[in-house]
Amino acid sequence: MAKQTVYDLNKDALNDTLKSLGQPAFRTTQILDGLYSKLYQDFNHFANIPSSLRASLAEMFVIDPLHVEDTIVSKDRLTEKVLFTLGDGLQVESVLMRYSERNSLCISTQVGCPMGCVFCATGQMGYMRNLSPGEIVGQVIWAMRKLRAEDSTLTNVVYMGMGEPFLNFEGTLASIANLTNPDMLNFGSRRITVSTVGIIPKIAMFAREHPQVNLAISLHSPEDLLRSELVPANRIYPLKSLIQASRDYVERTHRRITFEYALIQDVNDSPELALKLAGLLTGMLCHVNLIALNPSKEYAVQGSSKDRVLTFQSVLEEHGIPVTVRLRRGIEIHAGCGQLARSRQPE
Numbered sequence: 001m002a003k004q005t006v007y008d009l010n011k012d013a014l015n016d017t018l019k020s021l022g023q024p025a026f027r028t029t030q031i032l033d034g035l036y037s038k039l040y041q042d043f044n045h046f047a048n049i050p051s052s053l054r055a056s057l058a059e060m061f062v063i064d065p066l067h068v069e070d071t072i073v074s075k076d077r078l079t080e081k082v083l084f085t086l087g088d089g090l091q092v093e094s095v096l097m098r099y100s101e102r103n104s105l106c107i108s109t110q111v112g113c114p115m116g117c118v119f120c121a122t123g124q125m126g127y128m129r130n131l132s133p134g135e136i137v138g139q140v141i142w143a144m145r146k147l148r149a150e151d152s153t154l155t156n157v158v159y160m161g162m163g164e165p166f167l168n169f170e171g172t173l174a175s176i177a178n179l180t181n182p183d184m185l186n187f188g189s190r191r192i193t194v195s196t197v198g199i200i201p202k203i204a205m206f207a208r209e210h211p212q213v214n215l216a217i218s219l220h221s222p223e224d225l226l227r228s229e230l231v232p233a234n235r236i237y238p239l240k241s242l243i244q245a246s247r248d249y250v251e252r253t254h255r256r257i258t259f260e261y262a263l264i265q266d267v268n269d270s271p272e273l274a275l276k277l278a279g280l281l282t283g284m285l286c287h288v289n290l291i292a293l294n295p296s297k298e299y300a301v302q303g304s305s306k307d308r309v310l311t312f313q314s315v316l317e318e319h320g321i322p323v324t325v326r327l328r329r330g331i332e333i334h335a336g337c338g339q340l341a342r343s344r345q346p347e
């Protein structure tokens, strides 16, 4: 069995482990500093701790739970998709996107996904397992190391890669706790976004646990019939309840909620649907992100044309809904969630 990654431990658990090894309390600080500030990859790099302790830790844990299997970089070199192999041989992806004013990493929370959204390569893979908190944190640390080598920093983390974060609720929350802990990665809560298809019972729990972390909901249709086709989770959590849960979330957190809407040519991109969407969201502190769907071989449709995207946008704006059109990144490197891992699966 693969060894556990030390990134799985929160500060208290690390403290307890070191105590059980007969170590003084200051060792916790030294090890946290090496892992999360210096981003060491090997216990032998910890020159300030005794070699016997380094050996004991190396017997118990690995540091890095991810092996870089493949990396693909877009032609403009701004988008980079990495395929990681985990300790048990399964694979997940992350996507690093560099913008002029920020660097954003899209991370995975599950190997595969049970939600089966029709347009999603991950959804077509089926579900294998949840990632551990440390396997989620490890993706962030990979990007931090990479950007540090370029004299740059990671500014945003988005839980929008493979998997539905709210179906790995424990792992997602524990990883956020390690990302945001001031003694660990000290990453700002407001620079983290968790995206869900709308697992309603978890929305209120999430608001209680991490009210400062941004929440995004993948909507993709303002009509139940169409949404149930695109996002099967809608059959369990229909729009009316989802929109009510979103309004409750905003009331509780006073935070703006984001709705993601992937525009698919002649499927969900008509001005009539834009009008319906505006009606659903009226009066809510929210923002809509529109993006033309990334084509994939699993779902033989096209992302909406530029004209249709702009028309959809203008209907929303005319009705007072704040909206941004997102650039489609890295089509040529299969930047859509799961597309690289899927391409490595046997047919």
Ligand code: SF4
Binding pocket: 113, 114, 115, 116, 117, 120, 121, 122, 123, 124, 161, 162, 163, 164, 197, 337
């Ligand atoms: S879009 Fe997200 S929730 Fe839907 S199948 Fe893909 S990974 Fe799962």
